[in-house]
Amino acid sequence: MANNPRAFDPRAREAQQRAYLAVPTLAEQFPGVDEVSVELRFMLPGGQPHSSPHKRIFLPDMQAFFGIQCPDRDCSGGGFDLGSAIKAAARSKRRGASGSLQCQGVKAGDPCSVSLNYSVAIRRGGAG
Numbered sequence: 001m002a003n004n005p006r007a008f009d010p011r012a013r014e015a016q017q018r019a020y021l022a023v024p025t026l027a028e029q030f031p032g033v034d035e036v037s038v039e040l041r042f043m044l045p046g047g048q049p050h051s052s053p054h055k056r057i058f059l060p061d062m063q064a065f066f067g068i069q070c071p072d073r074d075c076s077g078g079g080f081d082l083g084s085a086i087k088a089a090a091r092s093k094r095r096g097a098s099g100s101l102q103c104q105g106v107k108a109g110d111p112c113s114v115s116l117n118y119s120v121a122i123r124r125g126g127a128g
Contacts, residue, residue, distance in 0.1 A: 012077075020065045027060035030090045035059055035123040038082060042071050043115045050114050068116065070103045075112045078105015082118060089122050096121045 026033060036058040042050040051071045058064065066086050070078035080101045089097040098119040103112040 016067070019067070020063055023063050023065045025060065026058050026062055026064045029064040029087075032124050033060070033090055033122060034125045035121075036086055036090070037121045037123075038066075038086075039119040039121075040068065041117040043117060045113050070105050070112060070114055072103070072105075072107060072112060072114050075103060075105040075107050075114065078103040078107075078112045078114070080116045080118075082120070085118070086120055086122075089120055094122065 023029070026036065030036075038056045038058075039053065040056065041053045044050050056068075058066075064086075066082040068080040068082060070080070072078070080103060082101075085097045085099060089095075096119065098117075101116045101118070103114045103116070105112040107113070
């Protein structure tokens with residue numbers, strides 16, 4: 001755990017908590033959206049998986065915070081922001097979106113090599 005620069009930076013942790021609390025709930029930001037589910041696949045160069053794929057589900061009463069932390073414990077200042085992709089899908093009335101993002105962090109002085117392949121599914125209520 002001592003090798004994880006994120007674990008001991010209280011300023012970064014506090015800034016992320018403030019950002020999380022500052023965003024509206026999913027219901028406030030996207031009226032009519034009942035659920036946003038995001039499938040996440042973290043990859044290394046060459047297409048090798050970094051970690052097991054997993055899914056995150058956002059419900060109407062949850063904060064609409066779509067920042068995903070880089071899974072590499074040695075990455076500093078990195079992560080992925082799915083906010084733009086989710087907002088575009090929700091506002092255009094599409095049922096989903098998919099794409100790839102590159103981590104913007106640094107690992108041992110070099111750019112982090114982890115990328116994220118994601119798939120977003122939007123479920124709307126009866127009116128949407």
